[in-house]
Amino acid sequence: MKQMRVWSGRFAGLAAALLVLGCQTAPTPVVSGAVVQTSVAPKTVAPPTIHLNLPDAWGGQLLCTAADCLLGAVEHENNKLSLFRIKGRTAALLDQQPLAYHPDSAAWLSPQLLVAAVERSSSLDIFRVGNGKLTPLVQAKVGFAPRDVLVLSATAGKYRMLATPYSGKEIAWVDWNEERPQDSQTHKATWCEAPWHPARVSQLPHSVQSGIAVACLDDKKVVAVPESDLSATPKVLASFNVIPRQVRPSPSGLWLYVALETGGRNARIQMQTGELQWIAGDPRGSSAVVALADDLVIWGDDQRLTLQRLDATGGVLQTRELRTSGYSTSLQLQDIDGDGHQDILVLNSAGKRADVIYGPLWEQAQPRP
Numbered sequence: 001m002k003q004m005r006v007w008s009g010r011f012a013g014l015a016a017a018l019l020v021l022g023c024q025t026a027p028t029p030v031v032s033g034a035v036v037q038t039s040v041a042p043k044t045v046a047p048p049t050i051h052l053n054l055p056d057a058w059g060g061q062l063l064c065t066a067a068d069c070l071l072g073a074v075e076h077e078n079n080k081l082s083l084f085r086i087k088g089r090t091a092a093l094l095d096q097q098p099l100a101y102h103p104d105s106a107a108w109l110s111p112q113l114l115v116a117a118v119e120r121s122s123s124l125d126i127f128r129v130g131n132g133k134l135t136p137l138v139q140a141k142v143g144f145a146p147r148d149v150l151v152l153s154a155t156a157g158k159y160r161m162l163a164t165p166y167s168g169k170e171i172a173w174v175d176w177n178e179e180r181p182q183d184s185q186t187h188k189a190t191w192c193e194a195p196w197h198p199a200r201v202s203q204l205p206h207s208v209q210s211g212i213a214v215a216c217l218d219d220k221k222v223v224a225v226p227e228s229d230l231s232a233t234p235k236v237l238a239s240f241n242v243i244p245r246q247v248r249p250s251p252s253g254l255w256l257y258v259a260l261e262t263g264g265r266n267a268r269i270q271m272q273t274g275e276l277q278w279i280a281g282d283p284r285g286s287s288a289v290v291a292l293a294d295d296l297v298i299w300g301d302d303q304r305l306t307l308q309r310l311d312a313t314g315g316v317l318q319t320r321e322l323r324t325s326g327y328s329t330s331l332q333l334q335d336i337d338g339d340g341h342q343d344i345l346v347l348n349s350a351g352k353r354a355d356v357i358y359g360p361l362w363e364q365a366q367p368r369p
Contacts, residue, residue: 046323052356059106061073071086073354079100079102094133097134112129124161147197149162150199159175161176171191187231191216192214193217198214215247242261246288248290251291255271255294265278282301287327289331292333295309303325305344322364330347341361
């Protein structure tokens, strides 16, 4: 069932992708378990890229300092939590720890604490990170199989973690006290069917409040609640006749971009007025999204990223493309090598490796007619 969820509506696109790939140069091998150089496409030099041995990476997060970045990510099929160090344009695997069947995501609580959402154990598993090692610390039960974990607050050893389910309507947030774990509490609320990939938004339409927005796969809508009241009745921001896979805000918070799985178009919501704008897309659809600027957006799909410059109405001015190593469902922007340009971490939920593509991303992407 999960493979159907991951690959829904993609078979024609995958066949086309394989045909195209068959006409290109063979992929270069992975070097030392972490890094390879990208191949050069005809007449176009691909951007500098490294690849990580991270199969079926359903979720994870970068944590960067001036010196380097740490990546905590899960291997969904191998039931592992992996810790990588990325320094400049090299990467190394530091440690791995086993998890129960089917971990789905991971996030940083602090530079010393990493949490993973794990389906079979219905839990958020917290690990201490030190000297390049992962040490199991505590397991917070949420009562359902969690798809995502989002850290909402982290102050003085007190943490609030939001867990949303693989399926069903029930969500939970865990208030965990590192010094007094006996004071930790779990709260629950009902949102929508299959609320995947929640995102913090700096404002909600017709409100000055910050909130949490989420794509509801099975209800085919996007909803949001105030961050100050996670148990509030979710407000519907938009409804669709196809599956919304992911929502992410633009850097200023003005727009909330919506990746739509099929239908040949995506969308964005104006977060002051609530206006919905349609954005022309590829018939293969999109499964992930991140915004470089308010009107410069990146969509994730099977073995590629699509970059679009938009006008004020959502019209597409230009389109470019970057190749990836698998089914790209988790995108994170960060200046990883410290050169002043945004780089992108691409976690592929189907595929043998993850990608780090170094910027400037728009300038190095392949123009598409």
